Amino acid sequence: MNVLRLITREIVFRKLGFALGVLSVLAAVGTLVAALTVLRKHDARTEQIIAAKEAETKARLAQLEDDYRKITLKMGFNVLILPKAQNLSDLYADDYATQYMPEEYATRLAKSRVATINHILPSLQQKVRWPEYDRTILLMGVRGVVYLHSPKQTPLLQPVDPGQMVLGAELARNLNLKVGEQTKFFGRTFTVSKINEDRGNKDDITVWIDLTAAQEILGKPGQINAILALDCTCATDDRLAHIRAEIGKILPDTQIIEFQSQALARAETRYRAEVEAQAALAQEKKNRARLRAEREAFAAVLVPVVMIGSAVWIGFLALANVRERRVEIGVLRALGLRRRQIFTLFLGKAMLTGLVGAALGYTAGVLAGNSWKEAADQTPLHVPWFDLQLMIILLVAAPLLAALASWLPALLAAQQDPADILREE
Amino acid sequence: MTPILEFQNVCKVFTTTKREVRAVDGISLTLAPGDFVAVQGPSGCGKTTLLLTAGGLLQPDAGTVTIAGENPYRLDPEARAQVRAVHIGFVFQQFHLIPYLNVLDNVLAPSLALSRPNSRPRAAELLAHFGMTHRLHHVPSELSTGERQRVALARALLHEPKLLLADEPTGNLDSDNGKIVLQYLTEFTRNGGAVLLVTHDADAAAYANRSLRLRNGKWEE
Numbered sequence: 001m002n003v004l005r006l007i008t009r010e011i012v013f014r015k016l017g018f019a020l021g022v023l024s025v026l027a028a029v030g031t032l033v034a035a036l037t038v039l040r041k042h043d044a045r046t047e048q049i050i051a052a053k054e055a056e057t058k059a060r061l062a063q064l065e066d067d068y069r070k071i072t073l074k075m076g077f078n079v080l081i082l083p084k085a086q087n088l089s090d091l092y093a094d095d096y097a098t099q100y101m102p103e104e105y106a107t108r109l110a111k112s113r114v115a116t117i118n119h120i121l122p123s124l125q126q127k128v129r130w131p132e133y134d135r136t137i138l139l140m141g142v143r144g145v146v147y148l149h150s151p152k153q154t155p156l157l158q159p160v161d162p163g164q165m166v167l168g169a170e171l172a173r174n175l176n177l178k179v180g181e182q183t184k185f186f187g188r189t190f191t192v193s194k195i196n197e198d199r200g201n202k203d204d205i206t207v208w209i210d211l212t213a214a215q216e217i218l219g220k221p222g223q224i225n226a227i228l229a230l231d232c233t234c235a236t237d238d239r240l241a242h243i244r245a246e247i248g249k250i251l252p253d254t255q256i257i258e259f260q261s262q263a264l265a266r267a268e269t270r271y272r273a274e275v276e277a278q279a280a281l282a283q284e285k286k287n288r289a290r291l292r293a294e295r296e297a298f299a300a301v302l303v304p305v306v307m308i309g310s311a312v313w314i315g316f317l318a319l320a321n322v323r324e325r326r327v328e329i330g331v332l333r334a335l336g337l338r339r340r341q342i343f344t345l346f347l348g349k350a351m352l353t354g355l356v357g358a359a360l361g362y363t364a365g366v367l368a369g370n371s372w373k374e375a376a377d378q379t380p381l382h383v384p385w386f387d388l389q390l391m392i393i394l395l396v397a398a399p400l401l402a403a404l405a406s407w408l409p410a411l412l413a414a415q416q417d418p419a420d421i422l423r424e425e
Numbered sequence: 426m427t428p429i430l431e432f433q434n435v436c437k438v439f440t441t442t443k444r445e446v447r448a449v450d451g452i453s454l455t456l457a458p459g460d461f462v463a464v465q466g467p468s469g470c471g472k473t474t475l476l477l478t479a480g481g482l483l484q485p486d487a488g489t490v491t492i493a494g495e496n497p498y499r500l501d502p503e504a505r506a507q508v509r510a511v512h513i514g515f516v517f518q519q520f521h522l523i524p525y526l527n528v529l530d531n532v533l534a535p536s537l538a539l540s541r542p543n544s545r546p547r548a549a550e551l552l553a554h555f556g557m558t559h560r561l562h563h564v565p566s567e568l569s570t571g572e573r574q575r576v577a578l579a580r581a582l583l584h585e586p587k588l589l590l591a592d593e594p595t596g597n598l599d600s601d602n603g604k605i606v607l608q609y610l611t612e613f614t615r616n617g618g619a620v621l622l623v624t625h626d627a628d629a630a631a632y633a634n635r636s637l638r639l640r641n642g643k644w645e646e
Contacts, residue, residue, distance in 0.1 A: 001533035001544070006526070013525030331521040334482060335580075336510020336538030338503045419483040422592075423473055425519060 003341065007348045014321070018353060021317050021402070025357020028303075028310035029398055030364040035299035036390070037369020042295060046288040053284060057277035064273055079243055080259040081105075081120075081227040081251065088257070095202045096125035096138065097225035103211070105251050106143070106227050112250045116243045121228040124214050130207070132184045133175055138206040141214020141224075162210045164193040170204035185209070186217045228259065311405040318350060318409035322416075329413055330421030339414040346410035347403050354402030358394045427494050429512075429587045429619040430456040430479055435488035437474050437642075448474040449485065450642035456588065456619040461611060463622045463633035471642040472623040473592060479621055480513055480590050481505050493587055510538035514581030516606075518593035520573040522565040522580075528552065529561045532579045539584060551579040555609070571602030578609055589613055589620045595629050607632040 011018045082091065083099035090098050106122035124141040142160055160166055165185065167177060172195040177183055181192050190209065198204060215221050229243075244256045322329070329342055366385055432454040439446045448471040456462055466472055477483040478490060481497035489496055493512045497505045522531045529548055536544040552558055555575040565573055574594060581589055591610060595603035603626075610620050611632055622633055630636045638645040 001530055001536050003537065005530070006523075006534075006537070009525045009530065327521060328523055331515075331517075331523070332534065332537075333506065334480065334509065334515050335535045336506050336513075338506045338538070340503075341537060419477045422477060422482065422517070425517075425521070 003344055003348060006345060007352060010325075011349065011352065014324075017317055017321055017324075018349075021314055021350075021353040022357045022360065024310040024313040024317070025354050025398055025402055026361040026364055028307045029358045029361025029394055030368060031306040032303050033362050033365020033390070033394070034368040034372070035295075035303055035365075037366055038372055039292065039295060039299065041369060041372070042288070042292050046285075046292070049288065050281065050285060053281055057274075057281065061273055061277070078259045079117075079229045079240070079256050081109075081229060081247060081254050081256055083225065084253045084255050086225075086255065088255075094127065096127065100124075100220060100223040100225050101254065103143075103215075103222050103224045105254070106224065109227065109229075109247070109250055114246050114250060116246050117229045119229070122211065122224045123226050123228065124211060124218065124220060124224045125226065126218055128218070131186060135171075135175070136205075137171060138202055139214055139218065140206050140208045141211040141218075142208055143211035160193065160208050160210050162213060163190060164209070165190040166194040166196065166208035167192055168204040168206045169196055169198040171207065188213070188217075227254075229256075307401070311401060314350065314353065314402050314405040315409060318346060318406035319412070321349070322346065322409045322413040325413070326416065326421055327425055329416045330418040330425070333416070333418035334422060342416075343410050343414035346406060346413050350402045350406035350410070351399035354399030355395060357402070358398030361398070362391055362394055426457050428455045428457050428491070429460075429493055430454070430621065431489075431491040432475075432479070433489045433491075435478060435485045435490060437471075437478055437483065437485050447642045449478060451488070452639075452642070452644065453488075454637075456621060458587065458617045458619055459614050460619045460635065461614045461622065461633040462620065463624060463630035463636045464639055465625060465627070465630050465636060466639035466645075467625065470639045472625075472639055474642075475639065476590050476592050476621065476623050479588075480515060481509050506538065510535060511584065512587050514584075514586040514589045516574070516577055516581050516589060516591040516594045518596040520565070520570075520577045520597075522573055522576055524565055527562045527564055528557060528568070528576050531565065531576055532583055534580060535583045541584070544583060548579070548583060551582055552576070555579050569602075570597050571599070571605065574598055574602065574606050575609075578606060582613070587618055589618060591620060591622045591624075593624055593626075594622070595624070595626060600628075603629065 082097050083101040086097045086099040103122055106120055109117070109120055122143050124139075126139050128137060128139050129135070130137050165183075167175075172178070172192070175183075177192050177195070179192050179195055182189055183192065184190075185207070196203060209217075211224070215223060229247075240256070240258055247254065247256055332342065332345075333339075432452050435449055435452045436447065437449040439448055450471075452475065454462070464472055464475060474483060478485050479492075481490075481492060484498050490498060492508055495508060497508045500508065523534060526534065529545075529552065532548040532552060533544055549558075549561075552561060555578065557572060557575055557579070560568060560572060560576075565576070568576065574597075578594075589610065594606050594610070598606060607629055610622065614620050614634075620633075622629065624630055
């Protein structure tokens with residue numbers, strides 16, 4: 001015979017009281033575990049949603065890239081026609097061509113009415129020192145667009161009229177030049193007709209003037225060093241090769257490179273799409289975090305309320321048990337049992353109640369948490385059943401809390417006076 | 426021979442809001458091994474108070490109580506419980522068996538107090554002696570009143586106490602079962618134990634070798 005046997009026999013005898021106690025612990029532990037399961041499920045769902053959104057974004061960007069590629073097959077793009085002798089390394093290093101070709105090439109190209117090109121823009125570029133300001137600039141002489149197919153077509157670039165100049169933003173700012181002001185350039189008087197906005201490239205330190213004036217200033221009459229062919233169209237996949245072949249027949253001593261066209265536009269599009277996707281993703285994360293915080297706050301109120309309710313209930317049940325077993329306490333004390341043994345008897349029962357309640361509550365909590373859905377049409381998402389750490393914590397904490405809740409009734413039982421009880425009986 | 430129980434001028438007073446009741450008033454009594462003392466008297470004369478005081482459960486207001494040479498009321502409550510466990514066996518009119526324990530476990534209940542590991546054979550032996558072997562695994566509600574009192578008697582004897590305190594042990598029994606219980610008590614005294622029987626039944630008191638009458642907390646001449 002030992003105290004545990006006494007406890008278990010009494011539990012079997014008074015099943016209802018024990019069941020009510022277990023139910024109370026089950027409710028407290030179950031609520032806690034369900035809340036944790038829901039939060040874990042929320043986190044898992046968030047990860048799932050974010051991963052899906054990321055995958056979707058990636059797929060959409062890939063689709064966009066492909067769509068853009070297909071669309072731009074039929075859209076115009078730009079090529080730069082350079083003298084054949086031009087070393088491309090020098091071009092990329094200096095940002096302008098250092099070799100020259102006759103201006104007449106532009107006219108020849110225009111007259112050929114080559115089908116793959118819509119507009120051409122001959123130019124003469126060179127890095128020079130602006131003597132009046134002692135400043136290095138990029139001089140760009142432009143003739144304006146040569147329209148190939150119809151003079152009614154909208155010009156892609158406005159030509160600069162003789163006696164006028166267009167300035168890059170940085171240059172105008174540094175030289176304190178404004179639109180309408182006159183300035184000297186290589187001893188000639190020019191009126192500032194326009195100041196471009198900041199572009200963040202070499203255009204910001206460029207001076208655009210009429211081609212003829214530029215040829216005269218640079219001592220290159222009738223010479224240009226680049227023809228920009230704009231808005232080229234070609235239905236084949238390898239458009240550049242097609243255009244090279246076509247132009248090569250007309251201007252054999254030239255070379256053609258693709259120039260800042262759809263590659264840039266595609267990159268820009270992709271960048272913007274990416275920025276938007278990232279923003280949408282960040283918003284989704286924010287929404288999920290807010291939802292989690294709301295659920296956490298709800299659990300932070302619900303769980304303590306249920307736990308306190310459960311503790312009060314267990315204390316009440318223990319007190320009822322003490323009253324019910326008053327004679328038994330008196331008899332056991334008369335038989336020689338010590339006060340602390342009586343105390344252990346009641347506390348042990350409370351701990352056993354906590355242990356069984358915690359085990360059942362854990363199971364019920366995981367079941368309830370797992371069966372909870374954020375939305376009716378959601379696919380089921382299950383968090384792992386077995387969390388050893390949480391289980392151990394609960395199997396230790398619940399009996400201790402149940403013992404704490406039963407402490408006073410157990411103390412009351414231990415302090416019962418057996419003589420009083422037996423006299424009354 | 427050292428007395429098993431000795432009362433010297435023991436008084437116990439209960440104070441209510443209206444009056445003071447001297448339940449035991451200057452009682453002296455000695456029980457040696459082999460003594461079977463019956464205390465008779467009307468209800469409320471102080472019989473149960475006397476019994477509880479003798480059992481180390483109710484501290485007297487005056488006088489001394491000695492159990493097996495030791496005054497239990499000079500000990501702390503835990504040590505006093507130990508004295509009860511070792512020296513005293515209780516038998517009650519209501520039996521007071523623990524309802525959820527079977528017969529064997531009920532008899533073994535006092536072993537919780539002494540932590541004696543091998544009480545089972547002794548319990549089985551006692552139950553066999555009282556003719557209860559066929560009822561070992563029955564709970565009290567499945568027993569007759571006579572059987573319940575025999576189980577209670579076996580429980581009281583588990584640790585071979587020197588003193589049995591019996592409070593109306595035959596009060597709820599028919600005459601046949603009453604006789605059986607009283608014969609067991611007599612047998613206990615023949616084996617060197619002492620019995621203090623509290624009863625208002627003259628037939629039960631007749632089994633004692635000394636009979637005393639209590640009235641208003643005092644021995645009646």
